[in-house]
Amino acid sequence: xxxxxxxxxxxxxxxxxxxxxxxxxxxxxxxxxxxxxxxxxxxxxxxxxxxxxxxxxxxxxxxxxxxxxxxxxxxxxxxxxxxxxxxxxxxxxxxxxxxxxx
Numbered sequence: 001x002x003x004x005x006x007x008x009x010x011x012x013x014x015x016x017x018x019x020x021x022x023x024x025x026x027x028x029x030x031x032x033x034x035x036x037x038x039x040x041x042x043x044x045x046x047x048x049x050x051x052x053x054x055x056x057x058x059x060x061x062x063x064x065x066x067x068x069x070x071x072x073x074x075x076x077x078x079x080x081x082x083x084x085x086x087x088x089x090x091x092x093x094x095x096x097x098x099x100x101x102x
Contacts, residue, residue, distance in 0.1 A: 003092045011096035029097045030057040033078070036090035043067075043084040045076065052081070063097065 003011075015032045019025040033055055040053045045067060054066040056075065064075040079098055083091055 003095055007092065008096045008099045011093060012100050015096065026062060027057060029100065030055065030063050033063060033093045033097065036093050038089040041084065041088040043082055045082065
């Protein structure tokens, strides 16, 4: 279930409380997602099951997740990540980031 807009606005305020610019705000979201999103979790990308194992802050491109399938690894922008049902604990932080980035 997707959180309400009011709840997402509260999460956004928490993530960017001491940030002075967009880069610091992005870093704030990275920290909150990394601390709150339950990893690892399984999802599907283009019909293929993958395991999300790591969150990374990528300079100039935003927040990415590292997806694993067997020996293969792929960084995917977190805004493009399809979330599974049931959603992993802490997924509301991704929703808040999407709202902020939108």
